[in-house]
Amino acid sequence: MANIELRNVRKSFGAFDVIKGIDLDIRKGEFMVFVGPSGCGKSTLLRLIAGLETITSGDLIFDGERMNNLVPSKRGIAMVFQSYALYPHMNVFDNMAFGLKLANSTPTETRKRVEKAADMLQIGHLLDRLPRQLSGGQRQRVAIGRAIVRDPRVFLFDEPLSNLDAALRVATRLEIAKLHHDMRDVTMIYVTHDQVEAMTLADRICVLRDGVVEQVGTPSELYERPNSLFVAGFIGSPKMNFLNGRLAGAHGCHTLGIRSEHIDIVDESAIWRGGVIHAEELGSDNYLFVDIGAQDPIVVRQAGKRQIPYGTKIGLRPVADHLHRFDERGTPIR
Amino acid sequence: MTIMDTIKSAGFYLAVAVIVLVAVFPFYYAILTSFETGTALFEVNYVPSSLDWSNYATILNNGTFPRNVLNSLFVAATTVAFALFLAVTASYALARVRFRGRGLLLMTILAVSMFPQIAVLAGLFELIRFLNIYNTPWAMILSYTIFTLPFTVWVLTTFMRDLPLEIEEAAIVDGATPWVIITKVFLPLLWPALVTTGLLAFIGAWNEFLFALTFTSSETTRTVPVAIALLSGATQHETPWGTIMAASVLVTVPLIALVLIFQRKIVAGLTAGGVKG
Numbered sequence: 001m002a003n004i005e006l007r008n009v010r011k012s013f014g015a016f017d018v019i020k021g022i023d024l025d026i027r028k029g030e031f032m033v034f035v036g037p038s039g040c041g042k043s044t045l046l047r048l049i050a051g052l053e054t055i056t057s058g059d060l061i062f063d064g065e066r067m068n069n070l071v072p073s074k075r076g077i078a079m080v081f082q083s084y085a086l087y088p089h090m091n092v093f094d095n096m097a098f099g100l101k102l103a104n105s106t107p108t109e110t111r112k113r114v115e116k117a118a119d120m121l122q123i124g125h126l127l128d129r130l131p132r133q134l135s136g137g138q139r140q141r142v143a144i145g146r147a148i149v150r151d152p153r154v155f156l157f158d159e160p161l162s163n164l165d166a167a168l169r170v171a172t173r174l175e176i177a178k179l180h181h182d183m184r185d186v187t188m189i190y191v192t193h194d195q196v197e198a199m200t201l202a203d204r205i206c207v208l209r210d211g212v213v214e215q216v217g218t219p220s221e222l223y224e225r226p227n228s229l230f231v232a233g234f235i236g237s238p239k240m241n242f243l244n245g246r247l248a249g250a251h252g253c254h255t256l257g258i259r260s261e262h263i264d265i266v267d268e269s270a271i272w273r274g275g276v277i278h279a280e281e282l283g284s285d286n287y288l289f290v291d292i293g294a295q296d297p298i299v300v301r302q303a304g305k306r307q308i309p310y311g312t313k314i315g316l317r318p319v320a321d322h323l324h325r326f327d328e329r330g331t332p333i334r
Numbered sequence: 335m336t337i338m339d340t341i342k343s344a345g346f347y348l349a350v351a352v353i354v355l356v357a358v359f360p361f362y363y364a365i366l367t368s369f370e371t372g373t374a375l376f377e378v379n380y381v382p383s384s385l386d387w388s389n390y391a392t393i394l395n396n397g398t399f400p401r402n403v404l405n406s407l408f409v410a411a412t413t414v415a416f417a418l419f420l421a422v423t424a425s426y427a428l429a430r431v432r433f434r435g436r437g438l439l440l441m442t443i444l445a446v447s448m449f450p451q452i453a454v455l456a457g458l459f460e461l462i463r464f465l466n467i468y469n470t471p472w473a474m475i476l477s478y479t480i481f482t483l484p485f486t487v488w489v490l491t492t493f494m495r496d497l498p499l500e501i502e503e504a505a506i507v508d509g510a511t512p513w514v515i516i517t518k519v520f521l522p523l524l525w526p527a528l529v530t531t532g533l534l535a536f537i538g539a540w541n542e543f544l545f546a547l548t549f550t551s552s553e554t555t556r557t558v559p560v561a562i563a564l565l566s567g568a569t570q571h572e573t574p575w576g577t578i579m580a581a582s583v584l585v586t587v588p589l590i591a592l593v594l595i596f597q598r599k600i601v602a603g604l605t606a607g608g609v610k611g
């Protein structure tokens with residue numbers, strides 16, 4: 001329900017600056033994802049918003065109200081942790097009810113809200129179990145349930161899926177997406193370093209690098225119009241191909257970026273030529289690694305399933321509309 | 335092969351038997367002696383020769399002994415309560431609150447426990463006179479608490495440090511104050527450590543002799559170890575071994591019972607291992 005504003009927010013641990021002046025607006029009901037390389041300060045920023053760390057300078061504003069000096073429980077937030085952080089000695093019901101009990105909610109009200117959240121997550125039959133009697137996926141659902149019960153205006157997630165195996169991760173991701181649809185007016189902030197999670201869940205993505213915001217935008221904005229070489233390389237999987245030197249010079253830039261799906265395999269009118277040195281078949285997609293004399297082999301998504309033997313020389317042609325050109329400082333030339 | 339195995343396991347059990355024998359024999363002999371009177375006391379025997387309860391009757395009807403037991407119980411229990419309360423709160427701060435000089439403080443606490451009792455006896459005596467608690471249970475409670483706290487704080491700090499930080503943060507987000515975190519979240523997880531340290535503090539307080547001897551002057555305020563040591567026989571030159579042994583057995587049994595009861599708890603607490611999760 002909250003409109004979140006960060007105004008020149010900074011955080012240092014001793015002499016070590018981690019968050020170096022962040023300005024960001026997160027809209028009511030928006031699903032905002034923080035991504036960035038390890039150690040860039042994603043978790044720290046989330047914890048500043050939660051109130052688990054104190055803000056060194058700057059303002060954190062929820063709905064026009066300054067939050068800097070409010071304790072976490074007074075901010076109307078709920079947080080889901082990477083390790084679930086369930087209370088090991090309490091059963092599922094008590095885990096979910098703990099916050100309500102501390103807030104002096106009546107037993108009937110508590111029960112009603114816990115059961116409602118449990119139904120939403122289909123963990124109603126687990127209410128009597130202890131956390132250690134649950135699977136990883138169930139534990140994470142309980143942790144999410146505990147957050148729902150608080151009826152927060154801001155939902156915070158710090159890599160909630162990274163302890164789950166691949167299949168469960170997909171299922172729980174869907175669960176979270178559904179949650180976002182069901183709780184339209186709750187603002188959600190989600191930290192991850194998983195490309196797919198970021199692209200599929202986010203209304204907008206905030207790319208952080210070294211304690212500053214690189215770019216904020218919808219997934220497709222970031223994907224199609226990255227504001228820097230860094231974002232271009234960070235968003236998208238497989239990574240965008242980067243060409244330097246002569247190959248880039250031919251297009252009037254310092255670095256030329258082209259995504260694997262924007263390269264056609266052609267016989268005539270080829271711009272680059274090279275031999276296939278490796279192929280990755282993922283079932284739905286087929287990626288060819290072609291050595292065209294650049295630093296790294298260029299990755300090409302192959303339409304169809306035509307087998308191309310290793311070493312075959314093929315011709316490549318980038319789709320002109322999808323070339324990303326960057327200057328020496330990594331800023332795009334448009 | 336099988337013969338070797340048999341020899342090996344036989345050797346193992348022999349070793350176990352020897353260790354158990356050495357460990358248990360003194361206590362066994364005390365029990366034997368406690369059932370003997372008169373000259374039977376001085377005959378060496380390894381199996382019960384008589385079952386004479388008169389030593390027990392003597393000790394229980396000895397004016398102050400039951401009182402001494404109550405004193406000991408009160409002193410030990412209160413010491414445990416104080417020590418655990420102070421140690422839990424202190425170790426929360428030492429393990430979880432960042433402040434300047436935390437490492438130094440921990441080392442100081444450890445250093446305190448290295449002083450021998452006799453070295454601080456005079457100073458402690460002055461303190462106790464100053465507080466006007468000489469010859470009361472509080473004199474012993476104070477001194478025992480001082481001496482058990484360093485160990486208790488260290489053990490609990492180590493335990494507390496190993497509790498996952500995210501659980502504490504989840505509680506903070508849920509609106510828990512430090513006091514609620516300690517009592518509702520950490521204490522249930524610290525049970526095994528509390529039982530262990532509490533038990534050791536209890537045993538230490540129950541058996542302590544030097545302070546108890548120094549800080550009491552009247553028979554009614556003495557604790558059991560002092561009372562036993564000061565038991566006198568019919569004449570000045572007779573040491574009433576039978577009665578002493580009966581008294582010793584009487585005061586050891588509660589300890590053994592405590593250990594047996596809580597040993598279950600400790601094991602249960604450990605196997606519950608709820609922390610991961």
Ligand SMILES: Nc1ncnc2c1ncn2[C@@H]1O[C@H](COP(=O)(O)OP(=O)(O)OP(=O)(O)O)[C@@H](O)[C@H]1O
Nearest residue numbers: 013016018036037038039040041042043044045193
């Ligand atoms: N309590 C702290 N004291 C000192 N430095 C810290 C503290 N917490 C985090 N840092 C530092 O701040 C930086 C950012 O940490 P943070 O946990 O926010 O990174 P992250 O982006 O979440 O990384 P990851 O993807 O690995 O989780 C790191 O260099 C880290 O070492």
Ligand SMILES: [Mg+2]
Nearest residue numbers: 042043044158
């Ligand atoms: Mg992190």
